[in-house]
Amino acid sequence: MAPRIQNAARKKAAAASPRPDESTPRKTKGEQTVERILDASETLFAERGYEAASLREIARRAGIQQPGLYNYFPSKQALYAAVLDRALVPMANAMDEHMQNAAPSEIQATLVGVMTDLLLEHPQMSALFQRALQGDPASIGNRLIKDWLDRLFGQAIEGLASLGASKTDRVDLALETIAMFNLTTGYFLSQRIFETLVGGDVTDPEIVARQKALLERLARAARRG
Secondary structure, eight states: OOHHHHHHHHHHHHHHSOOHHHHSOOOOHHHHHHHHHHHHHHHHHHHHHHHHOOHHHHHHHHTSOHHHHTTTOSSHHHHHHHHHHHHHHHHHHHHHHHHHHSOGGGHHHHHHHHHHHHHHHSTTHHHHHHHHHHSOTTSHHHHHHHHHHHHHHHHHHHHHHHTTOSOOOHHHHHHHHHHHHHHHHHHTTOHHHHHHHHSOOTTSHHHHHHHHHHHHHHHHHHHHO
16 A cells, blocks of 8 residues: 555544643653654555565664664564554454444444544555455464454454344354455555546545445445345
């Protein structure tokens, strides 16, 4: 995925967030360095995959020397795990919260919007998901992300089944969950074709809102079918 998508998404998130001196403590120099490392890592892993991404290039993009990386992450695997945790722990928590608080009849239709908003904060995750699903299953990086995907998919299916979804057959639930996953993540992989068609940016708030409305309509139609 082109870096402009991540940069645009971060600018929009920063604009919508309170200024640090208004509601949150100022980040320490170390915390800022960790954030730069994770940002650079997320982008490079998405561009090249776990195996091809080098710690030297990550350090260069983060603006530090390679040995300095080890002050924060003991290994490439630990760094990759931290990239995944930063994006996917909030996603798992939001999924749990949504399933507990939303009306049962509305959960599946509105969950896609929740997932879209979370992926907007880390749009490169869509490329990482696709690499893991299509790449070498023995790769350390692919195993790490597959563990996360197994957890998220299982969490969604079990949650829907426990809430008495109208289609309780696990095959139907699995197919619907996979379809919504593909529609949600595929959206953030479509920047080039979207730009070619209409010259727009998939992270633009108006475009994101229209995408979420479309996904909600599709989810409702799937439930009726």
